[in-house]
Amino acid sequence: xxxxxxxxxxxxxxxxxxxxxxxxxxxxxxxxxxxxxxxxxxxxxxxxxxxxxxxxxxxxxxxxxxxxxxxxxxxxxxxxxxxxxxxxxxxxxxxxxxxxxxxxxxxxxxxxxxxxxxxxxxxxxxxxxxxxxxxxxxxxxxxxxxxxxxxxxxxxxxxxxxxxxxxxxxxxxxxxxxxxxxxxxxxxxxxxxxxxxxxxxxxxxxxxxxxxxxxxxxxxxxxxxxxxxxxxxxxxxxxxxxxxxxxxxxxxxxxxxxxxxxxxx
Amino acid sequence: xxxxxxxxxxxxxxxxxxxxxxxxxxxxxxxxxxxxxxxxxxxxxxxxxxxxxxxxxxxxxxxxxxxxxxxxxxxxxxxxxxxxxxxxxxxxxxxxxxxxxxxxxxxxxxxxxxxxxxxxxxxxxxxxxxxxxxxxxxxxxxxxxxxxxxxxxxxxxxxxxxxxxxxxxxxxxxxxxxxxxxxxxxxxxxxxxxxxxxxxxxxxxxxxxxxxxxxxxxxxxxxxxxxxxxxxxxxxxxxxxxxxxxxxxxxxxxxxxxxxxxxxx
Numbered sequence: 001x002x003x004x005x006x007x008x009x010x011x012x013x014x015x016x017x018x019x020x021x022x023x024x025x026x027x028x029x030x031x032x033x034x035x036x037x038x039x040x041x042x043x044x045x046x047x048x049x050x051x052x053x054x055x056x057x058x059x060x061x062x063x064x065x066x067x068x069x070x071x072x073x074x075x076x077x078x079x080x081x082x083x084x085x086x087x088x089x090x091x092x093x094x095x096x097x098x099x100x101x102x103x104x105x106x107x108x109x110x111x112x113x114x115x116x117x118x119x120x121x122x123x124x125x126x127x128x129x130x131x132x133x134x135x136x137x138x139x140x141x142x143x144x145x146x147x148x149x150x151x152x153x154x155x156x157x158x159x160x161x162x163x164x165x166x167x168x169x170x171x172x173x174x175x176x177x178x179x180x181x182x183x184x185x186x187x188x189x190x191x192x193x194x195x196x197x198x199x200x201x202x203x204x205x206x207x208x209x210x211x212x213x214x215x216x217x218x219x220x221x222x223x224x225x226x227x228x229x230x231x232x233x234x235x236x237x238x239x240x241x242x243x244x245x246x247x248x249x250x251x252x253x254x255x256x257x258x259x260x261x262x263x264x265x
Numbered sequence: 266x267x268x269x270x271x272x273x274x275x276x277x278x279x280x281x282x283x284x285x286x287x288x289x290x291x292x293x294x295x296x297x298x299x300x301x302x303x304x305x306x307x308x309x310x311x312x313x314x315x316x317x318x319x320x321x322x323x324x325x326x327x328x329x330x331x332x333x334x335x336x337x338x339x340x341x342x343x344x345x346x347x348x349x350x351x352x353x354x355x356x357x358x359x360x361x362x363x364x365x366x367x368x369x370x371x372x373x374x375x376x377x378x379x380x381x382x383x384x385x386x387x388x389x390x391x392x393x394x395x396x397x398x399x400x401x402x403x404x405x406x407x408x409x410x411x412x413x414x415x416x417x418x419x420x421x422x423x424x425x426x427x428x429x430x431x432x433x434x435x436x437x438x439x440x441x442x443x444x445x446x447x448x449x450x451x452x453x454x455x456x457x458x459x460x461x462x463x464x465x466x467x468x469x470x471x472x473x474x475x476x477x478x479x480x481x482x483x484x485x486x487x488x489x490x491x492x493x494x495x496x497x498x499x500x501x502x503x504x505x506x507x508x509x510x511x512x513x514x515x516x517x518x519x520x521x522x523x524x525x526x527x528x529x530x
Contacts, residue, residue, distance in 0.1 A: 032426060037416040060419055095462040097455055102437070148433075149440055151302040154325055161297060161429045164422070168413075168430050172367070175414055190362055197360040 006174040007037055009112045013170055014040040014122045015163060016077045018138060019129045023048040027057030027065065028160035029127075034061035036167035037174075040122075041068040042077045047129075074126075074138055081124040083111045086134050086142035087162055089155065098145040105169030107144070109177050125166055130159050191243045198245035205249045209256075210236060216256035219263045271439040272302055274377045278435055279305040279387045280428060281342045283403060284394045288313040292322030292330065293425035294392075299326035301432035302439075305387075306333040307342045312394075339391075339403055346389040348376045351399050351407035352427055354420065363410040370434030372409070374442050390431055395424050456508045463510035470514045474521075475501060481521035484528045 015033050020026050026048055030041055041064050048054070055062050071077040078084050085104050088096075099107070108123045126142060128134035139145060148165055150157060157165070191200050201209075214232055217223035223231055242248070280298050285291050291313055295306055306329050313319070320327050336342040343349050350369050353361075364372070373388045391407060393399035404410060413430055415422060422430070456465050466474075479497055482488035488496055507513070 028423075031421075031423065034419045035415045035422045035426070037418075059423070060421060095460070100437075149436070150300045151436075153302075154299045156296075156325060157300045157429070158293075158296065158324075161300070161426070164426045164429055165433050168433075171414065171416075172365075195360070 004113065004178065006171070006178045009109055009174045009177070010037040010171060011040075012112050012122050013038050013108065013167075014042050014077075014081065014124050015167070016042045016044060016074070016124050016126045017046070017159070018044050018074065018127065018134060019047055020159070021047045021130050023051045023054035024057045025130060025159045026050060026068075027054035027059075027061075029163045030054075030058040030061040030064035030068070032160050032164040033167055034064050036164075036171040038167050038170065039064050039067070041065070042071060042124075043068055044071045044074055044077050046070065074141055078124045078126070078141065080120050080122050082117060082121045083108060083123045083144075084126055084142045085124065085144050085146050085166075086126040086139055087128070087166065088134060088139055088145040088147060096139065096145050097143065098147050101146055101148055101166050101169040102172075104144055104146050105166070105171075105173040108170055109173040113177060125163075125170070127159060127163060191245045191248075196245065198247045201244045201246050201249045205246065206239070206244060209239070209244070209249045209252055212253050212256045216259050219260045221263075269378065269443065271436070271443045274374055274439045274442070275302040275436060276305070277377050277387050278303050278373065278432075279307050279342075279346065279389050280432070281307045281309060281339070281389050281391045282311070282424070283309050283339065283392065283399060284312055285424070286312045286395050288316045288319035289322045290395060290424045291315060291333075292319035292324075292326075294428045295319075295323040295326040295329035295333070297425050297429040298432050299329050301429075301436040303432050303435065304329050304332070306330070307336060307389075308333055309336045309339055309342050311335065339406055343389045343391070343406065345385050345387050347382060347386045348373060348388045348409075349391055349407045350389065350409050350411050350431075351391040351404055352393070352431065353399060353404055353407075353410040353412060361404065361410050362408065363412050366411055366413055366431050366434040367437075369409055369411050370431070370436075370438040373435055374438040378442060390428075390435070392424060392428060456510045461510065463512045466509045466511050466514045470511065471504070471509060474504070474509070474514050474517055477518050477521040481524050484525045486528075 015029065015038060017026065017029060020043065026043065026046070033039060033041060050065050050068065054065055058065050069077075085108060088098070108125075111117075112121075112123055126134065126138065128138065146166060148155075148157060148162060190196065191198070210232075213235060214223065214225075217231070218225060244252075280294065280303060282291065282294060285308065291308065291311070298304060298306060315330050315333065319330060323330050334342075350373060353363070373390075376382075377386075377388055390411075391399065391403065393403065411431060413420075413422060413427060455461065456463070475497075478500065479488065479490075482496070483490060509517075
């Protein structure tokens with residue numbers, strides 16, 4: 001599916017919660033999922049109901065709760081899933097294929113990008129009950145266990161936080177896999193980028209500013225050209241590092257002009 | 266500081282909350298931070314107090330609340346910060362250097378790994394008030410704005426969720442920067458890895474199994490060696506893809522033996 005958008009991929013991700021105890025947590029999970037563009041929630045044998053508290057915590061993500069599907073068993077909830085990823089603490093008795101949210105988020109998107117999937121295929125992100133996590137039987141239904149590399153002295157992310165981290169990584173992987181989405185992920189924006197609000201100053205503008213600055217520094221008796229030290233070099237280094245735009249140059253020249261005017265009165 | 270551990274780096278990260286309204290949010294932030302190994306919380310002009318609700322939401326992270334520092338102004342809270350990263354929605358009136366949590370988490374760790382920092386230098390992760398976010402003045406005190414690439418139709422992460430994502434990325438960057446921590450981040454664990462619970466089966470063991478399997482399939486009248494089709498090739502492909510360990514081989518040979526015994530009775 002080379003024409004997939006990131007959202008097409010995310011539409012095929014389902015979040016499965018096992019026997020969730022607190023309505024507020026279901027709501028917080030709905031909100032976390034929706035912020036990452038994942039809106040398919042499946043509840044297996046929920047203890048909590050989708051009540052006012054759930055809707056309150058969901059904030060603007062009540063639609064995710066409205067559309068949530070309820071299942072009796074894990075088997076039903078992952079029937080259409082070609083990959084099941086279950087969050088787990090480390091050090092279970094039996095070793096299982098395990099990875100970080102980043103590795104497995106990438107794997108989820110890679111699987112969903114495969115050309116031979118049927119239309120209704122999903123990837124399931126599976127989360128256990130708040131207090132106890134996933135049971136051994138549930139963990140053994142997973143292709144991979146996801147282990148968030150948390151503080152070993154305090155690794156207790158609450159349910160919605162774990163969902164937020166995992167869905168964030170799946171979203172990042174989806175955005176990174178789709179060229180058209182990469183605008184959201186552009187590395188740090190600087191004046192060199194087209195999206196910056198002003199154009200970069202050219203060499204003539206920068207040099208004009210540097211001449212004006214030196215003249216001003218002499219005018220206010222801060223700089224002695226006979227004994228320059230490294231002052232101008234440092235100022236040049238600072239300004240060039242900042243990659244001045246045209247407006248920056250105008251403003252700094254305005255400052256120079258005003259300082260010179262004032263010093264002449 | 267080449268001998269820094271990931272935790273040394275994380276100990277120099279401070280989370281700064283501006284004018285937080287709800288005690289529960291301060292507690293949830295404390296928990297989110299501590300799960301990522303970041304325990305220095307600074308509250309600027311908080312509306313909420315650190316009350317029972319805050320401690321309840323903090324769960325096992327009450328120590329982070331106990332040690333939280335209160336400041337009158339942002340200036341005080343970032344006095345020792347060599348880098349200030351502020352979360353922001355995109356499309357502010359004035360363009361500012363902006364990046365993703367991943368880019369800026371890496372930058373934070375890179376700055377903290379610098380050899381010429383004083384002992385007390387920090388990096389500040391700055392978060393605005395729940396409803397309104399950071400003010401323009403606060404945003405203009407930041408070196409970079411952090412933009413979480415959320416669902417454009419619903420980008421409303423709650424405060425603690427935004428803190429969780431940002432501190433997660435800072436922790437990932439810290440772990441990735443320190444060789445000694447990389448065990449936490451090992452890519453997907455498979456039977457090929459030393460940490461797997463059983464040793465990989467060798468070629469003799471695998472071939473012995475394949476012979477036994479074929480004999481069993483013939484014995485139960487599922488496989489006709491005169492008309493083999495692709496059955497054995499598919500079974501070999503499946504098993505070799507799974508990278509069998511010695512215990513897997515023992516189990517599968519036990520199955521073959523039992524099936525043959527049963528079919529002979």
